[in-house]
Amino acid sequence: MPQQYWIMKCEPSVYSINDLKRDGQTTWEGVRNYQARNYINQMAVGDRAFFYHSNATPPGIAGVMTIVSEPYPDTTALDPEHRYYEPASTPENPRWSSITVSYESRFSSLISIDELRAYGELSDLIILRKGNRLSVTPISQEAYHFIMNLGKLIG
Numbered sequence: 001m002p003q004q005y006w007i008m009k010c011e012p013s014v015y016s017i018n019d020l021k022r023d024g025q026t027t028w029e030g031v032r033n034y035q036a037r038n039y040i041n042q043m044a045v046g047d048r049a050f051f052y053h054s055n056a057t058p059p060g061i062a063g064v065m066t067i068v069s070e071p072y073p074d075t076t077a078l079d080p081e082h083r084y085y086e087p088a089s090t091p092e093n094p095r096w097s098s099i100t101v102s103y104e105s106r107f108s109s110l111i112s113i114d115e116l117r118a119y120g121e122l123s124d125l126i127i128l129r130k131g132n133r134l135s136v137t138p139i140s141q142e143a144y145h146f147i148m149n150l151g152k153l154i155g
Helices: 017-023 034-042 113-117 141-150
Strands: 005-010 025-028 048-053 060-067 097-112 136-139
Touching: 005 060, 005 141, 017 025, 017 048, 017 060, 017 097, 034 097, 034 136, 048 097, 048 141, 060 113, 097 113, 136 141
Parallel strands: 005 048
Antiparallel strands: 005 136, 025 097, 048 060, 060 097
């Protein structure tokens, strides 16, 4: 299967690119939208994703991560004490999926959503559509490379 590319959103007050850099890798959990879950289920080891800081001032792409696992059941849905608990999810029939990501690099400065909107080459990005709230979206290889050329990567 050819490499795929993604944008994955998280609020930096919950977990940021700097947290991922510190941790090295993390489980991307808590996705509770069926379309976003379906995208997670399409991911494969080696895929690349942009880490997008949502609900920030300004929101935008902060860095790059690599998918390092196949999708697996999100066990937070099974824990009644967890904020992502989902009573309808069971071990026999898990409703939600997680993925493990690893830190790749961060950009020297955030690529804001306004900057992304300024380029016609990126007009097809789902994240730029009015009303889009998906936390996981695919992007084309061309868009991925275009954004990589916009950013200056640092370790």
